[in-house]
Amino acid sequence: MSCEVYDLIIIGGGPVGIFAATYAKMRQAKVQVIESLDQLGGQVATLFSAKKIYDIPGYPMIKGTNLIQNLIKQTKQFEPEIHLNETVQKIDQKTDFFKLTTSQRQLMTKSIIIATGIGAFQPRKLKLPESATFEGKQLQYFVNDPDQFNDKDLVIAGGGDSAVDWALEFADQAKSLHIVHRRKNFRALESSVARLKKTKTVFETPYLISGLKAAKQQQIQVQLKEVRGEKQKTLNADYLLVNYGIISSNKYLNAWGLNAQHGLIPVDSTMQTAVKGIYAIGDVASYPGKLNLIATGFGEAPLAVNNAMNMLYPERRQPAHSTQLVKNLPQFKNN
Known part of the structure; x- marks a missing residue:
């Protein structure tokens, strides 16, 4: 010593x-x-x-x-x-x-x-049996290269500051953008949510991601299920960015x-x-x-x-x- x-x-x-x-x-x-x-x-x-x-x-x-x-x-x-x-x-x-x-x-x-x-x-991951198949490819937890989302169909999952901030970042450059959250209200800063609502972003609330499947043209199919309801829908995207904390x-x-x-x-x-x-x-x-x-x-x-x-x-x-x-x-x- x-x-x-x-x-x-x-x-x-x-x-x-x-x-x-x-x-x-x-x-x-x-x-x-x-x-x-x-x-x-x-x-x-x-x-x-x-x-x-x-x-x-x-x-x-x-x-x-x-x-x-x-x-x-x-x-x-x-x-x-x-x-x-x-x-x-x-x-x-x-x-x-x-x-x-x-x-x-x-x-x-x-x-x-x-x-x-x-x-x-470490990131809080999407807990689905099929998640590992898409991780590091269509399913991502971090943003290393923001340009990869240019003119792409993007789904962002999460309701906190990180999810909303990334949605604001990519709202103009993505071809389409959906944000999925299990509640109607977001935990993110109110001013950020208000700004996001003025963009082309589609709010998918209150929904959970219930499944993932491979889609055509190397896309990912994101399956959604309504929280405390029976409604279901699917979204096809080039990338799913999960921000669960x-x-x-x-x-x-x-x-x-x-x-x-x-x-x-x-x-x-x-x-x-x-x-x-x-x-x-x-x-x-x-x-x-x-x-x-x-x-x-x-x-x-x-x-x-x-x-x-x-x-x-x-x-x-x-x-x-x-x-x-x-x-x-x-x-x-x-x-």
Whole structure:
């Protein structure tokens, strides 16, 4: 085990974890990011890289992949240590530091920020015996190439923000578009649903997908059944895009002594958990009134970093704004 002791270890390299590392380096903390995937960006980079995001301050609209690229470019200015393909397995609290055991090594830190989001994740799949026959072809759960839906017959299944956002994205470029939801009302943002209703999208509600069959010209036949009714109908499409949400697991949190509940970590107003010196931010953090937005996590990151640094170095005066934060950093002295 290395004798080097870090000020701060950030567990999780999603958007919020990346920005926390940037801000920690602005506070001149000795910081390291540990990410279990082989790339930074978390769920946004892995699942929604092509999705347009509308609620990031300063951007009228930005695609997920561009947001992550900008965050990485920003953090590279400050050069935090980043370790990919590595999983934190154990946290041991010592007198003056924490010892972390990962899948590759052991290391020591004075404080920790957990930014693991929803944890390990996978799409909630369509539960039909024949689904596997079409998955990765006509049946898809993610959008890797938005252009593949140009002038195609598309069916989208789901009633949340993701389903409605993708429907808005493809409403103009698809040849035809149907959205299938088991309820009349959608869970998505009301303004998004209102915008979608002004497009050519056909709303198939309240219906469930009851079966899939191969159709002519390599299309898929989507069989629908009315919820609490007897009506049935079929739709032929080039693609079926299912957005039923994500199945996630943060089960490792239970071993870290943080009073995690249902994969979420309760925090106080300083973003500190039940263990002094361990903080949580982003979707994994829980408190009354919490709203799971990337923008929320961006606000929580400086809170956690500043409170951690104030605990470690109470003699340091907390700078008021970013120009004061970076003026003493070598790479910014001439700017």
